[in-house]
Amino acid sequence: NAGxxxxxxxxxxxxxxxxxxxxxxxxxxxxxxxxxxxPGMGLKLIYYSVGAGITDKGEVPNGYNxxxxxxxxxxxxxxxxxxxxxxxxxxASSYSAQANYEQYFGPGTRLTVT
Amino acid sequence: xxxxxxxxxxxxxxEAETVTLSCTYDTSESDYYLFWYKQPPSRQMILxxxxxxxxxxxxxxxxxxxxxxxxxxxxxxxxxxSQLGDAAMYFCAYTSDNxxxxxxxxxxxxxxxx
Numbered sequence: 699n700a701g702x703x704x705x706x707x708x709x710x711x712x713x714x715x716x717x718x719x720x721x722x723x724x725x726x727x728x729x730x731x732x733x734x735x736x737p738g739m740g741l742k743l744i745y746y747s748v749g750a751g752i753t754d755k756g757e758v759p760n761g762y763n764x765x766x767x768x769x770x771x772x773x774x775x776x777x778x779x780x781x782x783x784x785x786x787x788x789x790a791s792s793y794s795a796q797a798n799y800e801q802y803f804g805p806g807t808r809l810t811v812t
Numbered sequence: 813x814x815x816x817x818x819x820x821x822x823x824x825x826x827e828a829e830t831v832t833l834s835c836t837y838d839t840s841e842s843d844y845y846l847f848w849y850k851q852p853p854s855r856q857m858i859l860x861x862x863x864x865x866x867x868x869x870x871x872x873x874x875x876x877x878x879x880x881x882x883x884x885x886x887x888x889x890x891x892x893x894s895q896l897g898d899a900a901m902y903f904c905a906y907t908s909d910n911x912x913x914x915x916x917x918x919x920x921x922x923x924x925x926x
């Protein structure tokens with residue numbers, strides 16, 4: 699199993715540009731998550747999904763959109779990039795939201811908006 | 813709202829020695845789960861150890877163990893026989909069955925000296 703994969707690994711965007719961060723998992727997990735990690739901080743939840751076709755906002759959803767058309771994929775869309783969105787983005791998945799199920803993380807995408 | 817606090821931005825330890833990383837949390841829930849995640853320079857988030865609040869016994873995974881003090885809302889990580897590969901950021905995290913998300917602390921950077 700590849701686990702959770704993310705593309706790209708690095709990206710530089712100009713203010714106002716758009717992009718999609720890709721996330722794929724091959725573990726048949728129902729739950730998927732997007733986090734951002736700002737320098738010196740822990741991870742904050744942007745959006746999450748409990749299954750195909752179902753998404754919900756996390757702690758910091760403004761400026762982002764998600765979709766979940768398949769169990770495997772959970773892309774994160776930035777429509778109008780702003781410097782405040784400079785961060786490292788992590789995708790994660792888990793079999794269930796029950797707390798005893800581990801979240802598996804992807805390797806992260808480092809995004810810089812200038 | 814639940815919060816997780818890591819008051820040690822940086823810690824250092826000599827190889828083969830023992831180090832303890834601190835974590836406190838705030839919650840009004842009685843059933844919850846606590847985690848320690850390791851983030852090496854590769855950025856990959858790796859689950860180190862987990863503790864269920866209803867269990868009185870402290871969790872142990874090889875050289876890693878926790879000191880869980882439920883009344884004091886304290887959850888420290890002890891690393892015994894420290895190795896160079898233990899150098900990383902360590903994040904304490906909280907979740908419960910009433911929430912779909914992990915709440916992270918700000919992390920502690922651990923340096924290991926030969």
